Amino acid sequence: xxxxxxxxxxxxxxxxxxxxxxxxxxxxxxxxxxxxxxxxxxxxxxxxxxxxxxxxxxxxxxxxxxxxxxxxxxxxxxxxxxxxxxxxxxxxxxxxxxxxxxxxxxxxxxxxxxxxxxxxxxxxxxxxxxxxxxxxxxxxxxxxxxxxxxxxxxxxxxxxxxxxxxxxxxxxxxxxxx
Numbered sequence: 001x002x003x004x005x006x007x008x009x010x011x012x013x014x015x016x017x018x019x020x021x022x023x024x025x026x027x028x029x030x031x032x033x034x035x036x037x038x039x040x041x042x043x044x045x046x047x048x049x050x051x052x053x054x055x056x057x058x059x060x061x062x063x064x065x066x067x068x069x070x071x072x073x074x075x076x077x078x079x080x081x082x083x084x085x086x087x088x089x090x091x092x093x094x095x096x097x098x099x100x101x102x103x104x105x106x107x108x109x110x111x112x113x114x115x116x117x118x119x120x121x122x123x124x125x126x127x128x129x130x131x132x133x134x135x136x137x138x139x140x141x142x143x144x145x146x147x148x149x150x151x152x153x154x155x156x157x158x159x160x161x162x163x164x165x166x167x168x169x170x171x172x173x174x175x176x177x178x
Contacts, residue, residue, distance in 0.1 A: 065092065
C-alpha cells in the first residue's frame with residue numbers, strides 16, 4: 001500500500017517537486033519513528049515504570065497494615081482508581097512514595113472508594129490526615145512538604161485511634177531504601 005501511495009504522489013510531478021515530496025515523506029517517517037520509540041502518549045509512555053506494586057507491611061500503635069507501595073510515576077498516577085471498595089481490604093491501603101519532599105496534592109478522579117489520606121514525613125510520623133470523597137476532582141494538599149502519603153479506607157485512622165503526630169514503627173526498615 002505504501003508504494004502505491006508514493007507512486008500516486010510522485011506521478012506527473014516535476015523533478016524538483018518529487019525531491020521535495022520525497023524529503024518531506026522521509027522527514028515525516030523519521031519523526032514518526034523517533035516519537036514512537038520515545039514512548040510518547042498512552043499509559044505505557046512513562047520511562048520509570050517498574051512493574052507490579054511492591055507490597056509492604058507497616059505497624060502503628062500495635063496495628064499492622066498491608067500496603068501497596070507506588071514508587072513510580074505510572075503507579076502514583078493510577079493509585080486506587082477504578083477499584084471497588086470490596087477490592088481494598090479493611091487493613092490495607094496504598095502508600096505513595098515521591099523522589100522529593102514537596103507539597104503533595106491528591107484528587108479522586110475515577111476513584112470509587114471513600115478514602116482517608118495521611119501525609120507522612122521521612123521518619124514515619126503522620127503530619128496530617130484528611131478525608132477524600134469518591135470522584136472529587138478538588139485537590140487535597142499536604143500542609144507541609146513530604147515524600148510519603150498513605151491512603152486507607154475513610155475513617156480507618158480514627159477507628160484505630162491513630163492521629164497526627166503518631167508514628168509508624170520501623171518505618172524505614174519496612175520500606176527499604178527509596
